[in-house]
Amino acid sequence: MRTVNDMPRTVTPLTTLHHVPLFSSCSKKDLARIVKAADQVSFKAGRVLIEQGQPGREAFIILKGKATVRRSGKKLASIGAGSMVGELSLLDHGPRTATVTCDTDCDVLVISQRHFHSVLHDVPVLASKLLATLASRVRDLDRAVVG
Numbered sequence: 061m062r063t064v065n066d067m068p069r070t071v072t073p074l075t076t077l078h079h080v081p082l083f084s085s086c087s088k089k090d091l092a093r094i095v096k097a098a099d100q101v102s103f104k105a106g107r108v109l110i111e112q113g114q115p116g117r118e119a120f121i122i123l124k125g126k127a128t129v130r131r132s133g134k135k136l137a138s139i140g141a142g143s144m145v146g147e148l149s150l151l152d153h154g155p156r157t158a159t160v161t162c163d164t165d166c167d168v169l170v171i172s173q174r175h176f177h178s179v180l181h182d183v184p185v186l187a188s189k190l191l192a193t194l195a196s197r198v199r200d201l202d203r204a205v206v207g
Contacts, residue, residue: 071141073100073169076123079142082193083186090183097175103166109145110160116149118172125166131158138163147190150176 073095077083083091100123103109109120112131121144129137129145136158139145145160150173171179180187 071124073098073123076121076142077169080121080144082144082147082189085185085189086183090185093182094171094179094186095169097179098169098171101168101170103162103168105162105164105166107162107166108159109162109166109168110156110158112157112159113155115153116146116156117153118170119144119146119150119176120160121169121171123167123169125168126163127160127166128163129158129160147193149173150190151194 074088074091077086077091077094078088083094086094098121103125109127110116122139122141124141126138126140127143127145128135129139139160145158146156148154148157150171153173180190
């Protein structure tokens with residue numbers, strides 16, 4: 061996972077998306093379509109972006125700031141600029157698998173499932189990249205459970 065230290069000095073939504081693994085193979089034109097489909101929103105420290113168990117309808121890409129990911133109260137990760145959370149909600153409206161809380165003030169891109177689906181039609185490479193990302197997660201979970 062890339063961190064704030066890996067990000068270029070001039071941070072824009074476009075440069076941040078380029079560093080998100082799911083979007084890293086997209087052209088600048090495709091990244092611009094994704095940015096256009098998303099909303100840029102600012103959240104204060106302490107704000108819960110995602111609450112475990114609640115239905116999801118959007119994903120978040122952190123542009124600036126830091127957040128903590130917890131599952132059942134246990135800290136799983138600290139994340140920052142270039143991190144994406146909630147991407148499973150782009151595929152279904154299933155319950156969130158973790159809670160994500162802003163540790164600092166955060167600027168994020170928010171992309172809804174509906175807007176993401178329209179981008180998938182415009183940017184076909186994104187669908188195969190999403191499938192590869194999800195397959196990798198399934199393999200990681202399988203190794204963690206089975207060994």
